[in-house]
Amino acid sequence: MRKEELRYLQRLAELYPTIGKASTEIINLQSILNLPKGTEHFLSDLHGEYEAFSHVLRNGSGAVRKKIDDVFGHTLSNSDKRALATLIYYPKDKIDVIKNEEEDMENWYKITLYRLIEVCKTTASKYTRSKVRKALPADYAYVIEELITEKAEVLDKEAYYDAIVNTIIQIGRAENFIIALAELIQRLVVDHLHILGDIYDRGPAPHFIMDRLMEYHSLDIQWGNHDVVWMGAAAGQQACIATVLRNSIRYGNLDILEDGYGINMLPLATFAMEVYGEDSCEIFSIKGSSDYNILEKELGKKMHKAIAVIQFKLEGKLVRKHREFQMEDRALLHRIDPKKGTIVMPDGKEYPLRDTKFPTVDWNHPYELTEGEREVMDKLSSAFRNCEKLQRHILFLLDKGGLYKAYNGNLLFHGSIPLNEDGTFREVQIYGKSYKGKELYDILEAYVRRAYYAVDKEEQKKGRDIMWYIWAAPNSPLFGKSKMSTFERYFIEDPATHEEKKNAYYRLWEKEEIVDQMLLEFGLDPEKGHIINGHVPVHQSEGESPVKCNGKVIVIDGGFCKAYRKVTGIAGYTLIYNSYGLTLCAHEPFTSKADAIAKETDIASNRVAVRYTPRRLLVGDTDTGYALKERIQELIQLLEAYRKGIIKEKSK
Template identity: 50%
Template sequence: MRDLDYLKLLARQFPTATAAGTEIINLRAICGLPKGTEYFFSDLHGESEAFIYLMRSSSGIVRAKIDETFGNLLTEGEQLALANLIYYPREIMADPEHKALETPEWQKITINRLISICRVVSSKYTRSKVRKKMPKDFAYTIDELLHLDTSDEDKKMYHHEIMRAIIDTDIGEDFIIALSELIQNLTIDNLHIIGDIFDRGPHADIIMEELGNFHDVDIQWGNHDADWMGAACGNPACIANVLRIATAYNSFDVLEDGYGINLRPLSMYAEEVYKGDECRYFRPHILDENVSDSVHAELAARMCKAISIILFKEEGKLIRRHPEYELEHRMLLHRIDFEKGTVEIDGKTYPLRDTNFPSIDPKDPYRLTEKEQELMDTLIYSFTHSRLLKKHIRFLFTNGAMYKVVNDNLLFHGCIPLNPDGSFLALRTASGEKAGRALMDYCYERAVDAYFMDGETDPQGKLYATDFFWYLWCGPKSPLFGKARITTFEHCFLEDESTYAEEYNPYYSFSKEEDCVNRILEEFGVNPEVGHIVNGHVPVKTTKGESPIKANGKLFVIDGGISKAYHSKTGIAGYTLIYNSRHLALAEHKDFRKGEENTPEIQIVEQMKDRVRVGETDNGRELRQQIADLEELLQAYRNGDIRERGETVFRSDLAAIGERRFPK
């Protein structure tokens, strides 16, 4: 039996046998419901419009529900219009063109259609749970409409009066918005983001705001996320790399408009130092117009080259501080022959395609010039004092980790580093070698230290941990990177494309084999008979015949490339993995075009033998423990071990507690 003191505490919440018994009935009923639908997204890379569409459309499920509900009653165009209204209710209702066509009759018809969709998507939840998701102002009215029996003539009149009142009081638009957002809320129960929210795309900040407003989300960090986390902690190499990628992909809005990072010092420095240098190999890969801060391609190229040189200097200093990283061979600035215009890499000499290095001192190539140091001091201040960036990075910590085990699925972004023989690859650390799950836990602990450790109390410990963010970004044994080396320098300065190759960790070969996946699942305490790995990081090139399903259906790689930068290589725009009570399904995304038909193709990849109930999930196991505790409390009431208390007594107890905690 539970400790009596614990049961007495539980009795404060359930002061009578009736209260405890009622809660047992409620929890048992919930355990018998179908499990909620989980959605798995990966590698969002700042593509806010595409991601928000996928979120609000539930990767095509809302569109399928509309078709299922109305079938031939609505044309394709009418179904698409209803779907877009559900996805973007506020934008559509505010559109002057829509307002000109909107009538009371349209409002009435639309509300009835939305109520029909609401009934379908809420059918597997308790009435209480659905009501909790409703907006407070309209909860009673929506609840009445959802559960109204219109076969009864009196109820038909009741329904008619509700609808007329909504229209007559001029709240029809707000009611339509509330219903649309409720549908969005009901179709996704849990949201899992398998890393790389940041970089390349225009607005990672908008994605983070959307995630912050979602009711149940967890994040498994990606290497691009770690880079931004390091930047927010003041790591100069991470800051330089974040800016290098942003300038290379023309992503200025997220920095200046999103996070308030002042880029004027960088642009002024770049214009001064590289005046007359066209920096042709640093021109942006994507030429989308920035909404708030339009930057000419020539200036973006100069800014990119300027910050890239600073990056290579900062990386060199960081590598010197950490011989345990074993990355001395990636310090390349001192291997440049400035007179011949060549560089030595791994014992081989290559000609440089760009030899203009006005800020590098050949005698001390990793030293920042005075102006570079001033620039970095300004940028470090901007990154570490951005209020919105602080808010978003804290969200990454409170809702994120290196990996997660949920409902027999192991989620992580990159890989579990392996040796060529398939054994777990170990990273040498100050506290010994770490491999497998221990390596993932070690990486998490260092990240937490970097963000939360007091730098004044332990400056060296803080620096050590903050430096590690850069290793998570691109270290050869980093689970988030998973490659032997990063070839940024080669891409910038060498013509020979053979030097661009970044060899993947053996994990990516072994993980195609079921035995390897089972061994990894066991390492993380997951039953290999029923478990899966869900992975991101490496785009699935469908144009080359690659499949996101590997290891006989035990592993899913869901990075198909939502980022526009990947579309030409992958042929698609990414995947969503959907896990409901009946099956696992993959939704294959299309290139996103707002307002058009973007519904993904959905393929069922694994059918459940029996419908999965809440009681069989991780949440269900917690509920069953609560039931067991309540059953012991109920027995304690019946045995007389604990005395039942009436409502009045209970309230007086609470008042007494309040007086002790908050004395007048």
């Protein structure tokens, strides 16, 4: 036995000091391998839509309703099933409604408790008792375990369970117990959650989504481009800060910054009124259905223009500093002829500008901030870097997130893998070195982490700047378009200048040999694996399918964000991967929590099987299972070492 092997087994022996303990652990692990695979739930592009996200999280994209169907079949009417499902999603609120309608509450409590217990039993059956026990609410752990565990030694089971349920009702704990059971079902119905990017921007409450995710029992997050730009802002990268502010103002979501994160907008508002007070700022109107009054809208437009001009200055300076980004075509201010009111674009074409008032631009040094602009950005940088809640959310994204994840044979990411037109991986320059495929993802993620954790100040700066690059660069895996035409959309009427051509990935994802090559690049089996990504809304209303390449690529951005629904026609795709296979769910628009409770409406409207497995998948077929099998082999080696006298047992 090699020294390293012996040393490892000696460390393992500290955990399992006897033949008996090692043998018991092998038996326990082997039994876990034969349990059904846990349910994975995939969501993407939440864009701040907290209520819709919360509902989908509660219903498990239809997984809760499926459990109810499994348990009760045709023994319950559809209306009773809907009522039970709504109770599980919103137990406290639904009980309040029932109390105003139901005359015999004691009878309702009893029927409901028994129904929830049955659903709980089925939901818990695919886990070990130890795992279920850890999920139980502390106050009712013992009683719930008694109710959902079959007890062979009890002769009159009906009387035994009746006694427990009756006691719960008699002592006035029925409502609390129903809430506890409902939340336990929500907790057990999904084993692991995957968020495939873009928690931030567009919608009004990304901070609430982050709070909810921080409480979730098991998850991972693949960063989206909108998440990374917020991460850059939190690190103090000023072009990212300006972008975050402009997006928030443009969509009428300043409440996120002011109320959600306590970031003071007064310095920007004061500056905007001083500089743009006489400017109508017409092209900077606020999108969406914000509830601003007339004065707030007028101020909003001025703030919008002020931060947009600051953004274009900061971006121009950044791409000139980092020539290796190959984004100099995004430095546009020096191309403006202020006398003619036109701009000559990088392709040589000249266009009239929709707005020609640039009071803060020094045409000899167009990318330099004025003293007032610098003061505003310094105050905002300090606010972002010192916002405790934002920093807590970003550290959570760093802890649970990354640019991609290989999980149970599938490749998860938000955007695209940069490809050449022939399907080969595109080589991309990052700070003087060339990367492609998986290496490109790895180096970009490493630089993001350096922005927060590197000791070297220069590496920190590179990390901060790379986050803006990830947000906006054509060769960024999270952007994947020829350019971000923000300036053109504001200032140039011609829609041809607004076009953002997608990376070849989006044209080649129907070619099986190219998809197989991408899966192999990340160490996955192309015969079994899938690419699952978001980022690009699926235009269902135009007949587009979210399933590409005979099911090997699945796109799950369907339109959680209200701003996208005119083109998508739906309110989001989600994906479920359980022991029977992959199921894609299309969602109807979510109206409100109040409607969901009162009308018992649900939004998982259409479930389509992407791939059924020939046999039911077990824990042994998962990444966790492979790790457990390795542990079993190590424990078998430890047993041999004990039996051969290489390692001595410790009786105490």
